[in-house]
Amino acid sequence: MSNRVKQWVRPEIRALSAYHVPETGEVIKLDAMENPYQLPDELATKLAAELQRAPINRYPDPAASELKDRLRGNMQVPAEMDILLGNGSDEIIQMIAMSVSQPGRKIMAPEPGFVMYSMIATFTSMDYLGVPLRDDFSLDIDAMLAAIELHQPAVIFLAYPNNPTGNLFDEKDVISIIEKAEGLVVLDEAYHPFAQTSFMSKLGQYDNLVVMRTVSKMGLAGLRLGLLAGSKAWLGEFDKVRLPYNINVLTQVGARFALEHSDVFAGQAAEIREQREQVYAQLENMPGIKVYPSAANFILVRVLDGDATVIFRQLLEAGILIKNLSGAGGQLANCLRITIGKPEENQRFLETFKKLI
């Protein structure tokens, strides 16, 4: 590496490896929690007409007010709460971290968890504190409360349901964390369409609680749009570090249009939930693996007999891409994560997988 790069780029950034997204050809894509369905043709045609009129010569509406109104209705954000939009919820995590970062301050989350929490802690020069989940991936509430007491984290992220484990944490445990924490608690409800349970209605009860959602997992991952719901006191500060035009014109038009047809996405989510139950039932009957219950649009499996990495590669050779988590080791040793796809894709996966384990 050039000496200048070494001299100037922070060592903790040099030590990272960039978030790796594999290039894939024609595969059955069950790796990234995407909704497998595209917009129905009739809606796609209408969307094209709306996009045609979109004023891309102008900067976007910095407040994105029309889109926010839609989101407020669709996601049942309480009237007295504010909404902050991000270029994906990843950007919201970053805005929160930038707003609280100071030397020695901590971001805390249960582990295994969503990788962006720790990555963004590093980006913003914060310390990251991962508190191990129990073997069944439930919260180790005593360890969480003790860590809060000891470390006084500025922000705690709780993915609800959790990624990559798929389970919902116990509601009482979550509440005791909110009550114990002096810092902010972010309930990351990225998988809400598949979990159908939420802390959104509890926003008014705790002044250190905010709720984060995204349109990615419901079927609009390509638009890059996430939102944070919470009090004006918190969101007004986070809004100051938001880049002025972070939600582009095409995303504003596209997301507003899509949310006007939320029945389509609700139908797809119901189909995916139904498929999740079927896939789960079939996996449960396969020997040599352990399957974990999921309230999301993916299922975590541990290979008990054999090598998850070998099975992952063999699936890929058969044209099926899932996520291999075994590299992380520890509690994810020999674990694979399978996103729920279309019924025929799930069936292809199950048949191939069964032969390999």
Ligand SMILES: *Cc1c(COP(=O)(O)O)cnc(C)c1O
């Ligand atoms: C996928 C995911 C996100 C990221 O969502 P984007 O809005 O696409 O950035 C956030 N949190 C969790 C837990 C996720 O799994």
